[in-house]
Structure formats: C-alpha cells, structure tokens
Amino acid sequence: MAAAKRDLVCGLVFIAIGLFFAVRAWIGLPIGSPVSMGPGFFPLVLGLVLAVFGAVIAAASAPPVEALQPVGWHGILLISLAVSFFALAAQPLGMLPSLFFGTLIAAFAPRQARLRPALMLSAVLTAFNIGVFVLALRLPYPIIGEWLRELVR
C-alpha cells in the first residue's frame, strides 16, 4: 500500500536523522550530567527522541489525506541546478552571467517552457535583480566577476 510505504519511509528518515545527531553527540561531544550539561547532552536526547518518533511513525501508518502526485524530477533538478549554478558562479563570473544563466536554467523547469520567452524572462529578471540589489541597495557585488574579466583581458 502506498500509504504504509510513505509513512515507513518517513519514519526511517526521522530515525536516520535522529540517530545521526545522537551518535555524533555521543562520540564527539562532552555529554556531562543534568547539573552541568555538556554541549552533547541536549542533542543526544533530542536525537534519541526523534528516532523514537520515527519508529512510531514507521510502525503506525495512516492513509494520506491527498492523492499522491508524480514527482516532478525534471523541475526539481533544474531548480536545484539553477540555484547551485548561481552559488558557484556568482563570484568568479559576476552577477550578470550567473543571474542570467541561472534564471534561464530555472525558466526551463516548468514543462511548458519555450526558448524565446525564457530568454526574455531571464533578461528582464536579471536586469531587475541587478537593479534592486546592486544599484538600489548598493551591494558590492561585481556585475562581471574577476575570473571572467581576466579571461577577456
């Protein structure tokens, strides 16, 4: 049953997160005692509590309230790619290329995207973002980054 499986996975995720934090606290941090709590005490307890919650969730499953929609992998991938590209390109390439190409990638996340509107949208949004953040707020981010400037020289 899809429902039982979903809650099983959910529970397992929580168990994993909980145990991760708990184990790391146990081996890596001083735990101390209730009177003088070390930095590891609270995370250890919380991690164990979360693992317990996870176990309960996995054990008791409830049917989902809404119908499950298919996962939009295409969209998710492109959104993640767009933001990651921006993150990595912002400094070396500067605001202009990283915003423009980042937006372009994101514009293709929805399935109905087509090239020309995507290009126009990217241009408009890049201009807008540069206008707001670099010009209006005067943030010290280069529009063309150093790496690119070196290349062009």
Added chain:
Amino acid sequence: MMDVVANLSLGLGTALSLSNLTYCFIGALLGTFIGVLPGIGPTATIAMLLPLTYYLSPTASLIMLAGIYYGSQYGGSTTAILMNLPGEVSSSVTAIDGYQMARQGKAGRALAIAAIGSFVAGTFATLVIAIVAAPLAVLALKFGPAENFSLILLGLVTSTALAHGSILKAMAMIVAGMLFGMVGTDVDSGQFRYTFGIPELTDGLGIVAVSLGIFGLAETMRNVEAQDSGELGTAKITSLIPSRQDLVESVGPIARGSVIGSILGTLPGGGSILSSFFSYAIEKRLSKTPEQFGKGALAGVAGPESANNAGAQTSFIPMLALGIPSHPLMALMIGALMIQGIAPGPNMIKEQASLFWGVIASMWIGNAMLVILNLPLVGLWVSLLKIPYRFLLPAVVMFSAIGVYTVSNASFDVILLVVFGLLGYGLHRLGCEPAPFLMGFVLGAPLEEHLRRALVFSNGDFTTFVTQPISAVLIGLTAVVLLATSLPAITRRREQIFAEEG
C-alpha cells in the same frame, strides 16, 4: 491608562517619520503584490523579502516586514474573493462566500467590506496590543528559566495541535528542526557542534537559507508540475461602494470578528487561521439566514476577514513581548531582529521602546494605507494574476537565491538553500509540514539554554519544572493539550476543520 496613551504617542511619533512611513508603504505594497500571486505563501514572501530589510535600521526593517505581513493578508483575500484562489490559508474561509458574491456581481462590495472590516479589526487589535503588551512583558520578566522552558514547550505543543495533519509528524518535525538548530557553536562551552570543520557553519545554519529553502524553494519544487489553472475567474468589479444595508449588516460580524481574532491570535500556532474559521462558524450560528452561508452571505466575508486581520496583528504580541513566536512567520521576524542584533523579549519593550511602539503604531497606519491603496488598485492585482506560473517560478527561485547570497555573503549558504529546498520537498512528500520545523529551529537553542539554567539552579533536580508554581501550571496546560489532541473526538473535529479547508 495614561501609559497607554503615552506609549502610543511615542509610537506614532516614530511611525510617522517620513522614512518609516515610506517603508511601511513599500512593505504593504510589496506584501499585497506578492500576496496576490498564486503559489507564494506569506511565509515564503517574508523569507524572500527579509534580505531586503537587512540594510535598514531595526525599526524600519520591522515596520516594513510587518507591512509585508498584513499586506499579504489583503492580497490573499483579494484573490480569494475574485478568483476563489486564496493567497494563503486564512483567506480560504473568505473564499467560500466571497467568491460566490463575486459570481453574483457583488465582488466590489465584498472587497470593500473585507477591507473595511480588516481595518476596524486592525484598529481594535492595535489597542489590545497597546494595553496588553507592557504588563505582559513585566510578568514575563518575573519568569525564571524553568518558567521560560515550560512556556516554550507549551507554545510548541500547542502549535502542533493547531497545525495541519499528523501531530506525531509535526512533533517529529519540531525535534528535527531543533537538532538542525544545534549546528554551530554551543553558547555555554564554545564548543563546535556538527560543523564538520566547515568555517561557514560555526555560526550555525543561516535562518534565511533554511527558511527560504524549506518554504520557498520547496514550494516551487512542489508547484513546478502544477498545470496553470485554466478558468480564471470572470468576476467583473462593478461598484466598490458598499450599500448602507451592507454596512449595517456587517457591524456585528466585524465586531465579533475583531474580538475573536484578537484573542485567538495570541495563541501559539493560532494566528489568523484559526480565527477566521472560528468567526465563520460563529457567524453562521448567529445568522438569521444561515442557509445563505456558502452562497454569498456578507457576514461570511465580514466576520472572517476581520478576525484574520486582528489575529495577524495580535500574533505579534508573544513575539514582541515574550520573544516567543506563535507561528513560523513570527519566527522569521525574530530571525530578522536577531540579524540586526536585537533579541526580542520582555526587555525589548523597555530598552527599545521606540522600536516596539513604533512598530505597533505603524501596523495601524499600514492598515489604513492598505484600505486606501487596495481598493483602487484592485484592477492591477487582477491583471497580475494572469501571469502564468511558469514565469513566476524562475523569478521566485532566483530572487530567493540572490537574497540568501546577499544576507550571508557566502555561496555556501546558497547551496544550503538548495539542500533545505530538497529536504523540505522530500519531507512534504512524506507527509510532513515545514512550519513546525522552523519553529523548532528557532526555539531549540533557547529551550536548551533555559533547561540548562533551570537545572543548574535546582542542582540537577528535574522536578523543579513542576514544583515552581508558574512552571507547573504551564506544564499542566501542556499535558492537557497533549491529552486533548489524542482524544478521538478532537481528532475527528480537527480532521473536519481541515477537510473543510480543502
């Protein structure tokens, strides 16, 4: 009483400065603009616009953020009435009768009554805040660590009770949020926790990256597959002026809505959502024509709209006076204040009096601005709605990305944005709500601190939480809430409420 007047004058003096008025206006305008857009909820809106306020003074930034908050409420109501697309959850009640009124050609009157009701309720709520906040802060200063711990615990548990969906998952999300909140440097010992040698993590996970990821980016990932809804409402707006009859009929609902909203708004997790549902239920019960509800009853718009605006404003009280967010949006406001170097809490009223009262006064001014602004601008908002989501999505994505980048100056945080976006999306698919996560994230460290101190004072004695009287009461209430939510009768009622919500 004289105190209240003096404080409000201080507030008005601060709020009426030209620059603060401008920020209030910009905030309200931006908030409405984004509130109108489908697919972007108010929490994501505030998270997105938070970086912009970073460069302003604390007072100005909080004024602008507050403006964005109730602006997005207005925007949400507008789309709820005109297109049956509530911009956010608390407007979904407005949509029930509001949209029907629009289909009967009475859109203008519905919008006008919604705006007037919201304004009246906002005024009432502002007075409530003015009267209640200072004494509440005085009381809170008498709280020791045990009381503070129990208060936060009560707040967290209550917010799960009033939240969507499975309580167990909500509690798990809170704990998960708290764990992620532990990343960084432990205040007491100076020890690094979960930093894995990454320097950017020594100050913890940036709240802007986490909240924008788990709310904003995750929402875009959810909506990316959504088809653009075909039929956009055909509501034509004829007259915006309500008839005398409308006004007379609305007095009761607006008054009741204001009171309901003001009270319920202060509850953790309550805010505007619960208030609007309550108001609708009460108006239906009190109405002489209950069969009209669902078919375009004016009271079905006037009451909930007033309630949700009053609730939105009074939900500032726990945050400003006690430093405790009643819902994730307030948690973001706390984040905004902390970025500015201000710790919200009972001391803030004394130390930052002009900030505190300035924000309160500007809420009232902002409400007035919104009434004046929105009615003429309705046409503009409607045309905005016609923008297909495939154009909005890249805008939201990239605006979030650059926003995070500018607040932290680090590409690392933007990568965190992606990580939390994926995490938020994944958890949502597994049936978990992001809101409790953010609450836990913000409240984890304070909770730990209070726990530690309480145990130091009591020499390791855990019973201190129930032997100290105030703390005992709070713990008792927490237990009551926990028990109540596990009772089958309450579970059914909750499911009913959330099912009605759609």
